Amino acid sequence: MTNPALGCLGVALAVIFFGTTYVPAKQYPTYDGMVFQWYMCSGILAVGLVWGLVSNEWSFIAEKGMFMFPGGLLGGCLFAIANLLIPTVVNTLGLGVGFMLWNGANITMGYVVSRYGLFGVTPTIPASPRISELGILFMIGSILVYGKIQPKLTTSEPAIMELEEADGEQKPLLDKVSPASSTSSALELDASALRRESLAQSLMHPELPNYGPFTIPNERKEIPEDGQDEKKRRAVGIALALFVGCLLGNSLTPYVLWQQTCNAAGKDCNPLNFLFSQCMGIYITSTVAFLLYSTMHRIQKTRMPRSALRPAYVSGLLWATGLAGQLLSAGNLGFDLVYPLTAIGPAMVSMLWSAVYFKEIEGRRNMCILAAGTSMIVIGTALRVYAS
Template structure:
């Protein structure tokens, strides 16, 4: 029954992790720092309810380190999506995430116990598919644009059409001249698309790989604690018991980033 539960959990992760940035794309996210803090607040609320349902199993500071890793990676998400788009950014950093997670579990990096697969051939073949897929994803041509800019452009286009209709119906020559001037000024606004340079795209891809490395290590502290009961005597073996500590680390790190960002700005 454990395998079925694990696969079902992977399906839940697929849906929620895959759609976590969809609401962000419907608003003006700026450089993403404040948006990330709001996300961390929502994460903390979910963590608290999990903590409550589990009857408050305890707080484990080392698990906060994994939350800090996740937040550092997540801080790069909005700038990445601004330059190469949400789909391409998520595909690349999840490729790095999978590779980092595989290496840690397969070889027991960072003090974790190594998990030898039952079929090394299939294991390495799966890794090869992930890496090849990531390389192919990095070659996809993207034309990222902010959702709010698209909406503004659509509204602006409608304004132009309305202006043209007014121009046709308005007998006042002075008004015709003003409306025509508005139309002439508004049309070049569409030229703002495809303004991401090749250098920015490469930088965003490298930043995606770095984000994936941080995402891939987010659970290392928790796994390290559960793998070494001789060091962490009395600590729970159920990894859900560490959820609140992990999520509190996300909130605390996001808050620190936001405070320093606000002071700097």
């Protein structure tokens, strides 16, 4: 039986904790996005394990011990792959355009899956479809508004050092950025560059900082030397960004299918029973990627840079708590109503952290844009609730 109060609590948890995920790591050098995300996924798995052990609600599923739903493993795998691709999207397309494309595709895909019943999901038709679609447009429009904010560039992370064992010489893999104050929006920052590289090189940057799908990092991208390569890279970047958005938008589709089957069987369908499986899917995929990455370093005889362990682990704990809230809200309020809000809401919280705590967003113009984007999310949410 659904509980609207629990659903609202779940939405609040998802929006706040997803949006706060990278706050503990904000002031620490991550050095290497691939290493950072593996530490973070270890924190995610810890939350899934603790909940599975504490809840002890497995008697109707398995004879003993915790049970892993195959759908949860798949959903976690989809999210982990999307998260691993984000640094490449940022480097090939630019952080501003990339952020807008993958979040827009994420919201759109989540809505289309639930509204039109893709992949076996039972379609959910709102009482006022036009108003519901208008609410979605307001949410997507808020991404465009946020993209016009002019963040203040902070000092970049220390250079990642590539250790060449042949001659013992250390060479920076990424050049260091001097502190600067930017007067460019996230979209305009796409034109700045640290060094030039080929199209093939631009697609291989797992070592870049990974700030996840809800945060616009204060980092610059690199542009290729050849103009033709730039066109190809933008095409690849757009395709990757849309692919990332589609993966994110379908990461909870296995959960929705499980819930439909569970409800049809008349079982007690606690949404949080799915948490352990989803976390395990994320961890397994992340670990496989990390092992491949470390093997690549081994073959190339280079040493992997260290990363901030504790901040990354805490970020994982926060993210998994947000996932628990997202599952709880989807189970009690419906995936169609909840998902768009839990997809764009964290970006709003992340922006507020940047403005209020880190002071990266300053000035009357930026504050007006921030207020406008936030208002659009609120209006979009109100329209969606009214339409339902």
